[in-house]
């Protein structure tokens with residue numbers, strides 16, 4: 011009999027299909043916020059009037075704004091954002107942008123709560139993975155009191171996770187910090203706001219959501235509840251992404267993609283550990299700066315093939331949800347990636363054969379390489395997998 015447990019950290023509300031300015035105002039009222047700090051996408055701030063609309067609507071409750079968080083969240087940028095929030099005496103953080111902005115918000119929460127002003131002060135808080143056993147050491151610390159509302163503009167889904175990644179600029183490794191209270195209190199899906207998101211980013215992060223659903227579903231550590239939502243995510247996402255690609259003005263398709271992503275996140279939300287597509291992807295992102303969604307497009311079909319011998323029955327159900335139970339899941343996912351015109355090989359995302367040994371070594375430092383359904387016996391098995399998508 012399958013055994014396990016299911017719990018989710020304290021997110022209070024998810025709003026969908028509503029204008030973000032209205033919802034953020036309502037939520038600021040509900041939470042009694044007086045000093046609202048906006049941590050926002052640079053392009054949304056400088057190339058659209060969306061952030062200005064919110065600033066104006068907040069009036070005297072607007073405390074400060076920071077818009078210089080590069081992709082993959084380098085910690086020096088987090089420290090600068092935290093300094094601005096601290097000086098403004100922020101009592102609520104509102105993040106508006108992609109996963110990098112969302113996760114930067116979680117890291118800023120930590121910095122405010124624990125007085126972090128220097129790079130080496132992150133060290134005691136990060137998750138540590140033993141590269142041989144895969145055992146994860148998760149430090150226990152006081153949770154933040156200044157929390158976050160997330161308004162995501164991509165489909166990468168980090169707003170449903172209590173961990174926030176950030177990049178150690180010296181080791182060039184993506185590291186995670188986790189606390190149940192770091193999850194946003196509120197998430198706001200506003201399909202109209204996503205019209206500003208570059209199409210390639212929207213579609214590639216949509217593939218990341220597919221990856222979340224797949225790796226949650228066949229994880230040995232999943233749950234029956236997650237299975238249901240993950241399969242439904244895979245029924246919804248491919249069509250919604252293809253429709254957005256055909257017509258970028260299709261707001262219903264954007265709303266459906268957000269719904270599919272939300273469904274894909276039940277595993278991440280309930281702390282189901284992901285598999286090697288995520289584990290290897292974190293290295294491609296953290297060490298080689300490959301965009302998050304592109305990591306999935308390169309790794310997921312190869313990891314599905316590697317995992318086939320131990321997940322055959324589950325892959326049949328994945329294929330069924332993706333529309334054709336008779337086909338290989340890896341082939342269906344690869345076709346979707348091609349149809350969305352996303353990069354599908356390592357050389358297309360700037361990673362060369364000479365890099366593979368380093369990717370394999372660093373991948374074994376990631377906790378999710380170790381929670382893959384099929385164990386990697388050594389670094390060479392990861393190198394072989396990378397060779398298959400060189």
Ligand SMILES: NC(=O)c1ccc[n+]([C@@H]2O[C@H](COP(=O)([O-])OP(=O)(O)OC[C@H]3O[C@@H](n4cnc5c(N)ncnc54)[C@H](O)[C@@H]3O)[C@@H](O)[C@H]2O)c1
Pocket residue numbers: 051052053054080081082083107108109110111113163164165166167168169170171173174175206207208211215278301302303
């Ligand atoms: N904690 C989690 O569970 C979790 C889950 C998913 C992703 N993440 C993190 O999020 C990051 C990836 O996020 P992402 O793939 O959503 O993209 P991103 O936030 O990294 O954005 C990618 C690039 O697109 C730019 N951009 C331009 N216009 C934009 C717009 N309108 N909205 C958003 N970005 C715009 C950004 O400035 C950035 O340079 C990674 O660092 C990843 O680790 C974390």
Ligand SMILES: O=C(O)CCC(=O)CC(=O)O
Pocket residue numbers: 166168171173174175185186187218288292
């Ligand atoms: O907790 C982490 O390691 C970051 C989570 C993350 O980036 C999720 C993902 O890989 O999509």
